[in-house]
Amino acid sequence: QVQLVESGGGVVQPGRSVRLSCAASGFTFSDFGMHWVRQAPGKGLEWVALIWYDGSNKHNVESVKGRFTISRDNSKNTLYLEMSSLRVEDTAVYYCARDLRRRPAAGTGFDYWGQGTLVTVSS
Amino acid sequence: DIQMTQSPSSLSASVGDRVTITCRASQSISNYLNWYQQKPGKAPKLLIYGASTLLSGVPSRFSGSGSGTDFTLSISSLQPEDFATYYCQQSHTPPLYTFGQGTKLEMK
Numbered sequence: 001q002v003q004l005v006e007s008g009g010g011v012v013q014p015g016r017s018v019r020l021s022c023a024a025s026g027f028t029f030s031d032f033g034m035h036w037v038r039q040a041p042g043k044g045l046e047w048v049a050l051i052w053y054d055g056s057n058k059h060n061v062e063s064v065k066g067r068f069t070i071s072r073d074n075s076k077n078t079l080y081l082e083m084s085s086l087r088v089e090d091t092a093v094y095y096c097a098r099d100l101r102r103r104p105a106a107g108t109g110f111d112y113w114g115q116g117t118l119v120t121v122s123s
Numbered sequence: 124d125i126q127m128t129q130s131p132s133s134l135s136a137s138v139g140d141r142v143t144i145t146c147r148a149s150q151s152i153s154n155y156l157n158w159y160q161q162k163p164g165k166a167p168k169l170l171i172y173g174a175s176t177l178l179s180g181v182p183s184r185f186s187g188s189g190s191g192t193d194f195t196l197s198i199s200s201l202q203p204e205d206f207a208t209y210y211c212q213q214s215h216t217p218p219l220y221t222f223g224q225g226t227k228l229e230m231k
Binding site: 035037044045046047050059061095097100104105106107108109110111113114115116 | 154155157159161165166167168169172173178210212214215216217218219220221222223224225
């Protein structure tokens, strides 16, 4: 069965960096686009970043541009989110999610999600 | 950017009730609208994509409709496991896959 397992969260000081990982299993990881979505405590969902199946195309939400980098290693079936210059407002549960397609496009959706990893940015 | 607005923000209902949740887009998104269910402490689950296509395994009591700017998620006969928060999401303008603010469905 499809499984996505995030790790790497914790408490981090403002301005510091952290790398999240998402280990995928139960499907051919290299056949699907992937996303990171976050949810601040008690708040709604916010799409953060996407990457195509082969890593050739990536996009971030404006609020994290220049600070967050999405990447993947298809040989390790793992998705990453490198987060730098962290701000208090980045505090959230970060979910990785699988896209319905290889190349996320109009009309797609996110059909499998991990359980999330909490990143708390605090001094 | 396209804004997604759900109504109501919260809703109280009883087992067996029929409920409808509305999602409105700030501009036309054709039928590029998805619905997710999220239970407390859990990840979201995709229920419907393309406004009306149920994902495999989703009970048939769930249905979606709409196009353009106005969409609805209906649950024909509420079951205890349906009490959750529901989010709409537009996929019309990738890569900005905007979510609505959520509708919390609570037991009356």
